[in-house]
Amino acid sequence: MSELIRFGVSMEQRLLSSFDEFIARHGFHNRSEAIRDLVREKLSREEGVKTDRVMGSITIIYNHHVRKVSETLTEIQHQFQGHILFTNHVHITHDYCLEVVVVHGPEKRLRELAILIGGQRGVFMALPSFFTFDVGKEDHPGAAFGQGDTRNHH
Numbered sequence: 097m098s099e100l101i102r103f104g105v106s107m108e109q110r111l112l113s114s115f116d117e118f119i120a121r122h123g124f125h126n127r128s129e130a131i132r133d134l135v136r137e138k139l140s141r142e143e144g145v146k147t148d149r150v151m152g153s154i155t156i157i158y159n160h161h162v163r164k165v166s167e168t169l170t171e172i173q174h175q176f177q178g179h180i181l182f183t184n185h186v187h188i189t190h191d192y193c194l195e196v197v198v199v200h201g202p203e204k205r206l207r208e209l210a211i212l213i214g215g216q217r218g219v220f221m222a223l224p225s226f227f228t229f230d231v232g233k234e235d236h237p238g239a240a241f242g243q244g245d246t247r248n249h250h
């Protein structure tokens with residue numbers, strides 16, 4: 097077993113009380129064990145490729161004055177057209193646009209799309225929100241996973 101590193105964690109009293117109740121309900125031996133478990137779970141959701149059947153959206157905020165950004169985003173979306181159901185565009189301020197791209201397909205591929213968009217000049221953020229569905233229960237969304245943002249400040 098690798099060496100354990102101790103570090104301090106600050107938390108509001110109410111959050112800590114809820115966490116202690118969670119620890120009691122789930123039978124963890126102590127807070128450290130519970131925190132390790134939660135961190136592992138979060139990281140595996142973040143990085144794991146769970147299924148080929150993911151659906152959700154990528155919310156993009158970008159500055160349309162940045163040269164070529166609109167053309168670039170359109171170009172990228174055409175490259176992924178098989179995974180895009182529709183895109184909505186809202187002009188939110190004089191400078192900024194918000195686009196919601198509704199997507200489906202393998203999580204790995206959709207995550208590549210979000211990272212590609214998030215890395216473009218002029219893109220303030222590209223926030224993916226993906227969901228999976230239980231096989232055989234198509235009407236009922238499963239637990240949300242894969243949430244997290246790919247921020248990029250230019």
Ligand code: NI
Pocket residue numbers: 160185186187188192193194
């Ligand atoms: Ni706009």
